[in-house]
Amino acid sequence: MFYQSPLRTITLIAALCFLAIYASFGSYFAREIVIEIIILAILAISLDFCAGFGGMVSLCHGAMMGIAAYFYGMMSVKLGWGLTASAGIGLAAAVIFAGCVGWVTARISGIFFIMATLAFGQMAYTIFFRWRWLGGDDGMGGMRRFDLSAWGVNLNDGLIFTFWALGILLLVYILSALLLRSGFGRSLSGIHANEGRMQALGINTATIRTQAMAFSGLMAGLAGILAAQHTFYISPELLVWTLSGEVLLVVILGGIGTLVGPIIGAILLVLMKHSISAYTDYWHIFVGLVLIFAVLSGGRGIFGQGEYWWQKYMRGQHA
Amino acid sequence: MQNVAMDVSFWILQCLNALQYAMLLFLLSVGLTVIFGLLNFVNLAHASLYMLGAYLGISLAALTGSFWWALLIAPLLVMGIGAGLYFTLIARLRTAGPMNQVLVTFGLIFVFLDLVRIGWGDIALGLAAPPALSGTLHFLGINYPSYRLFIIGLGGTVMAGMWFILARTQIGAMIRASVENTDMAAALGIDVSRLFFLVFCCGCALAGLAGVAAAPILSATTTMGITILIPTMIVVVIGGLGSLEGAILGSLIIGFIDVFGAVLMPSFSALLTYALLAAVLVWRPHGLIAARG
Amino acid sequence: MLEVKNLSKDFGGLQIIRDLSLKVEAGERRVILGPNGAGKTTLFHLLAGTLAPSQGEIRFDGAAIGALNAVRRARLGMARSYQKNNLFESLTIRENLMLAASAALGKSGKLFRDPRHDAAVKARIDEIAEQIALTETLDAQVSTAPYGIRRQLEVGIALATKPKLLLMDEPTSGVGPSMIDHFHRLLNQLPRSITLLIIEHDMDLAFDVADRISVLNFGEKLFEGTPTETKGNAMVRSIYLGEREGGEHNA
Structure with missing residues (x-):
């Protein structure tokens, strides 16, 4: 069950400060890395929300993000809608997709749930891969960032856009935390722990699971719109299942079921990728080995393990 | 389509293509499904072993100068790699839950991907079909590459062999009993962990065999594992995890949908398989032919 | 009835x-x-x-x-307690009772409101804990609790739905x-x-x-x-x- 412990709050603030400082004093390249981290972190929080707390290990989070990005692009570039309305449609599309997946898979679990989400994600990937009007496998460009000049904010400035993204990351964290400590979130944890008993208590577990996936889709959708606005370009690669696998990796690396862990995981993975690829072309092998090590070493992840030791130490102090 | 004869031969050709793809899928999925049925283990890296089979086959063919030696030895090497994986990772992940299994074997995909890139480079490598099978055969009014017929025959032989082992031999009876109920099988005195190891190794060897067999048609690339993984998983899930009959049925369904879909409605063919998978998972979550009661 | x-x-x-x-x-x-x-x-x-x-x-x-x-x-x-313990193993005893109490009091689906701080839920948890004599061990982890305590909790979860x-x-x-x-x-x-x-x-x-x-x-x-x-x-x-x-x- 979720608790926003002081350790988590401190870690969250420290992580956000690190990203802010890294972006402020770094080069253009540093800001690009920070935004990459932020997008991955939002996606990972969204996955931790349903996998870590609801036991729904989804392999279609990339698809949720991509659908939002594509609908944002389609409405704003192809149909000429306003950016805010387009973003709304993008988020709605991600929520509807995630909700439908959640509803359809509400009665399956374990490897079958993983496979089902993989199938739905790949289905979405295939659609956009084939859809020539939206660029097909070439992807599409021409997306724009929100115009906040009325508030004196210019999102086309790299640093300002980084802080804007950082704000969205914080917003997603707060939204997740509030939801997870609500009656709904507690029920989600109950379903994770023992779905049958929740039903015996009169809880419609299918509804809770569907809602959880929909909220997760909303957060993943925010990452998608951010991604589209960041590079002004989207491609079907956003939806491919291996991306969802990498998001799961981030969650595990940071600490599944800790909510703040995924941010740590995203920072580590992206920094690791970039520093390794400075030396060698073969970064996959390192990522793969880290993943295997992360699972075999207990699966608590970096933050999760630290939190576990900290709690043990604190209990020792009290005893 | 000018005339009826042309039409018929066109469809015969497509049927053979579908059958050939189905056999390749079968060689891959049968190992995956029996491993799941027995060990409750989902090995995403199964397709990486297929890729390794192809690359090892190409090197062995160059080394020995014969495709047939490659076809024989590469699966054995892949089996050795599988045995190594079993002792280092698979055995201790058996009870770790599906998420951890998916994650570790996903990590293995990455590791094998780069190992192959380091060993063989990023360029696609071809493998020539053996001279005896490099021509085409003329029958039923069509010309068909004999190597593709060989793959159909190979798949059919493995299928018949698997069926014979599972249905007619004592070890097959042990495997079936263990798929049905592992604890019960152990209580009956079956050495379950040895059986697991044996089946896992055979599954890996079949993946390697599929890799070598596919190399002359598809040529070896670093993405060939990832590309075939999804259709293979779909076959296994549609057929029913752990079921041999399911793997046969699933391979045929996916093989035919894929080939005929590409001919009849090119823009929807890929979508069709995913839609089918989703439908099966929703209506019959344990597959068309469930392995356990 | x-x-x-x-x-x-x-x-x-x-x-x-x-x-x-x-x-x-x-x-x-x-x-x-x-x-x-x-x-x-x-x-x-x-x-x-x-x-x-x-x-x-x-x-x-x-x-x-x-x-x-x-x-x-x-x-x-209708509530039910099971012959074989059917608990929320990974949670604490208090959390187990909270899930049951919030289900019965209609707080399970509430967004943005923590049932932990809900007066009615809290009162119900305390009441049931006293009934099944687990007031002292409320914050213990279920998975590590002794069998007898788990057995009492099994009935407690059912009772908490009144x-x-x-x-x-x-x-x-x-x-x-x-x-x-x-x-x-x-x-x-x-x-x-x-x-x-x-x-x-x-x-x-x-x-x-x-x-x-x-x-x-x-x-x-x-x-x-x-x-x-x-x-x-x-x-x-x-x-x-x-x-x-x-x-x-x-x-």
Whole structure:
């Protein structure tokens, strides 16, 4: 069950400060890395929300993000809608997709749930891969960032856009935390722990699971719109299942079921990728080995393990 | 389509293509499904072993100068790699839950991907079909590459062999009993962990065999594992995890949908398989032919 | 309160429940007796809606509930405790009770409101914790708690929903004599607003708590009567009590 412990709050603030400082004093390249981290972190929080707390290990989070990005692009570039309305449609599309997946898979679990989400994600990937009007496998460009000049904010400035993204990351964290400590979130944890008993208590577990996936889709959708606005370009690669696998990796690396862990995981993975690829072309092998090590070493992840030791130490102090 | 004869031969050709793809899928999925049925283990890296089979086959063919030696030895090497994986990772992940299994074997995909890139480079490598099978055969009014017929025959032989082992031999009876109920099988005195190891190794060897067999048609690339993984998983899930009959049925369904879909409605063919998978998972979550009661 | 008419259940030709009829009055304490394999737990599955009957009708509070699923039946005020502990293992005892209490108080689906800080939920947790004597250990992790405590929590989760009808499947299964005494007192203290249907192997407890006893064998109701009548019935003695006197003890 979720608790926003002081350790988590401190870690969250420290992580956000690190990203802010890294972006402020770094080069253009540093800001690009920070935004990459932020997008991955939002996606990972969204996955931790349903996998870590609801036991729904989804392999279609990339698809949720991509659908939002594509609908944002389609409405704003192809149909000429306003950016805010387009973003709304993008988020709605991600929520509807995630909700439908959640509803359809509400009665399956374990490897079958993983496979089902993989199938739905790949289905979405295939659609956009084939859809020539939206660029097909070439992807599409021409997306724009929100115009906040009325508030004196210019999102086309790299640093300002980084802080804007950082704000969205914080917003997603707060939204997740509030939801997870609500009656709904507690029920989600109950379903994770023992779905049958929740039903015996009169809880419609299918509804809770569907809602959880929909909220997760909303957060993943925010990452998608951010991604589209960041590079002004989207491609079907956003939806491919291996991306969802990498998001799961981030969650595990940071600490599944800790909510703040995924941010740590995203920072580590992206920094690791970039520093390794400075030396060698073969970064996959390192990522793969880290993943295997992360699972075999207990699966608590970096933050999760630290939190576990900290709690043990604190209990020792009290005893 | 000018005339009826042309039409018929066109469809015969497509049927053979579908059958050939189905056999390749079968060689891959049968190992995956029996491993799941027995060990409750989902090995995403199964397709990486297929890729390794192809690359090892190409090197062995160059080394020995014969495709047939490659076809024989590469699966054995892949089996050795599988045995190594079993002792280092698979055995201790058996009870770790599906998420951890998916994650570790996903990590293995990455590791094998780069190992192959380091060993063989990023360029696609071809493998020539053996001279005896490099021509085409003329029958039923069509010309068909004999190597593709060989793959159909190979798949059919493995299928018949698997069926014979599972249905007619004592070890097959042990495997079936263990798929049905592992604890019960152990209580009956079956050495379950040895059986697991044996089946896992055979599954890996079949993946390697599929890799070598596919190399002359598809040529070896670093993405060939990832590309075939999804259709293979779909076959296994549609057929029913752990079921041999399911793997046969699933391979045929996916093989035919894929080939005929590409001919009849090119823009929807890929979508069709995913839609089918989703439908099966929703209506019959344990597959068309469930392995356990 | 609860009325079962001509209920049958078969699994692939094997009849587990045969043409069973049962009527339980509001506030009644009804004990179900029967040897292993008599179909008692299956009967609970049919009543709670986790299995669908092959035939027959179930009425609860005057309404036919045969078509309702387990969730809907639970919402009508039916709760159940299990023979094998069916707890939220990864959570604490307090969290287990909180889930049950918030479900019963309609706080489970609330967005943005933490049931931990809800006065009604808190009061319910404290009340139930006292009833099942777990006030001291509320913050212990369930997975590491001793068996006896887990057994009490099993009943506590069901009680926390303040049900109209409580189906208890062998609450004393596997616990020692002192714990049986505790359950005995607990059952006697429960208000008559809760109707109890109990599967129980401990004879002293069964005969003391029950208003009426129904005896099942091979899925059929053999006998029904007050505890005194049951003790005096020769058939019941032979199929059930005789077996118990033979020294077999159900763990």
